[in-house]
Amino acid sequence: MQFRQAISISELIEMVRNKRDLDETYCVYGTGDSSQADLATSCFLDDYAEITDDDEEIETPFVTERGLWWRDELVQDVIFNAFHQDSQVTDEKILQAIKHYNEFDTFLDL
Template sequence: MKHNQSIKINDLIDFLKAQKKELTYCVYGAGSSDQATLHTDCVIDEYSEITDDDEEIFPERITQKNLDFWFTDELLEDVVFNALKQKTSATNEEILKAIKFYNENDSFITL
């Protein structure tokens, strides 16, 4: 994976399941992450920068494409690890459900 890469959610989950961390990143997409499906495209890019005035500056490529912040790599890794620990055969659909649950509730789902 690399920054400024477009990827389907399904492929991102497959990458996360392999647990091969290559870079730090955030996931951005069009609209709300709650509406994402396994076939939804998202963009992998850098973290936003925080100015001295606590203003969040997103990567220019993200603002040009009018994308919204969805997830950090750390959140995704934690949720995928937890889901696979609970159920080693968890499907990508179950993992996406777990990601959405965590993003909304700030706690892990029970699979």
């Protein structure tokens, strides 16, 4: 798992599916319009935003310079939830679950 290296959402799902990310703490940052994301959409793993005493989030220069949108650690939770509901869940259904969580702040019933 490499920080600041482009991977597809499909590759991210596979990484979580195979539990190759368990020793890492990371946020997922995406490119383009999050509502238009598909399995080929590039994303990056990077550090969490710094939280100031005034609760302001300061993203890393890598994120701000590229105009990436923030997805946070919940992506991993959404993927784990989908696997828990259906061990044979498809990547397309997981992407649907990620978008559902992003819009409604709740897990999708598969």
